[in-house]
Amino acid sequence: MTIIDSSGGPFSTGLFEWQFSLAAGLDTGLQRFSNQDRLILCPDYGFFAVSDGMGGLRGGGETSEMIEKALPAFIAKAYLDLAEDPSEERAAGLLIGIARTISDQIFQNLNSQGSLAFGATLCAVWLVGHSAVFLNLGDSRGYHLGHREKRIRQVTSDHNVAGELVANGELSPEEARRHRSCSALTRFVGMPSPAIPETFFSRLGPGDSLLLSSDGLHGPVAGQRLPEIIRSSRSGRRVVGRLIGEANAVGGPDNICVVYVKIASGRSCLWEQWKMAGGGEDGRAAVG
Numbered sequence: 565m566t567i568i569d570s571s572g573g574p575f576s577t578g579l580f581e582w583q584f585s586l587a588a589g590l591d592t593g594l595q596r597f598s599n600q601d602r603l604i605l606c607p608d609y610g611f612f613a614v615s616d617g618m619g620g621l622r623g624g625g626e627t628s629e630m631i632e633k634a635l636p637a638f639i640a641k642a643y644l645d646l647a648e649d650p651s652e653e654r655a656a657g658l659l660i661g662i663a664r665t666i667s668d669q670i671f672q673n674l675n676s677q678g679s680l681a682f683g684a685t686l687c688a689v690w691l692v693g694h695s696a697v698f699l700n701l702g703d704s705r706g707y708h709l710g711h712r713e714k715r716i717r718q719v720t721s722d723h724n725v726a727g728e729l730v731a732n733g734e735l736s737p738e739e740a741r742r743h744r745s746c747s748a749l750t751r752f753v754g755m756p757s758p759a760i761p762e763t764f765f766s767r768l769g770p771g772d773s774l775l776l777s778s779d780g781l782h783g784p785v786a787g788q789r790l791p792e793i794i795r796s797s798r799s800g801r802r803v804v805g806r807l808i809g810e811a812n813a814v815g816g817p818d819n820i821c822v823v824y825v826k827i828a829s830g831r832s833c834l835w836e837q838w839k840m841a842g843g844g845e846d847g848r849a850a851v852g
Contacts, residue, residue, distance in 0.1 A: 566590045567805055569585075570585045574830065575610070577609060577610040578832070581693065582830070586826075588823045590603060594815065595817050603823065604632055604636065604688070612825060613686060613823075614823055615631040615632060616628060616780075627753060639690075646658060668758060671755065674754070685704040685753070687701075687704035694769075700723065700761065700762050703723060705720050706719045707790065709794055716794070723751035773794050774823075776823040777820075784811050784815055800824050
């Protein structure tokens with residue numbers, strides 16, 4: 565098990581109102597010999613993602629590695645672009661463009677000769693303004709747990725056949741977790757171009773929690789357990805360790821990848837500088 569946390573203190577960006585802390589973890593699970601899940605952590609830009617290489621494909625693990633290597637440079641440029649027009653809608657448009665570019669390049673270069681060999685999921689969140697902007701391709705998930713809420717909310721949609729059956733009322737979410745069609749993805753990085761990423765918005769406040777996970781966590785672990793574990797400790801490192809431990813305790817059938825973000829009560833100093841300057845009178849946010 566590998567766990568990363570923001571032990572140096574909370575993070576701030578010029579594009580998000582609140583400070584935040586971060587913890588993330590990777591684990592091979594108990595029934596796999598290698599780990600095809602990847603973390604993409606860009607706290608200075610308020611951006612985080614998970615990618616899960618598609619099992620059964622020759623290049624599944626290579627695809628998640630390509631995403632891991634490519635995304636940070638794309639986000640660094642997009643952050644500067646977003647500073648010119650710092651809105652949630654603009655952020656969503658930039659994320660869609662990035663995900664589509666990466667996916668279409670993989671398809672055209674590696675999958676367009678008649679056989680599908682490279683593919684991975686991508687679930688990301690970007691902290692912008694007062695909100696979390698989520699992007700999804702595949703069956704990795706983004707969740708939001710409000711400070712005063714008892715239940716965690718799955719923000720993203722599952723891009724698999726089971727998810728479509730849930731949307732049509734043919735399966736319950738609990739039935740879909742174990743349905744044979746849950747591994748049949750309908751959208752993913754490397755899909756026939758043009759890729760069709762989906763974006764979602766969730767308003768945030770102090771004390772809220774965000775969770776990104778591969779299906780190695782939310783597949784075996786029931787949804788009602790997630791808020792219980794998240795609220796079991798103030799330590800992000802312990803929360804991530806317990807989430808991974810819970811997945812392994814019920815069999816650890818797959819690789820496990822988790823990103824946990826906690827919204828702090830303090831406002832971002834860079835955000836405050838921007839607001840004091842007139843909320844961006846010159847069209848720019850503080851990008852410090």
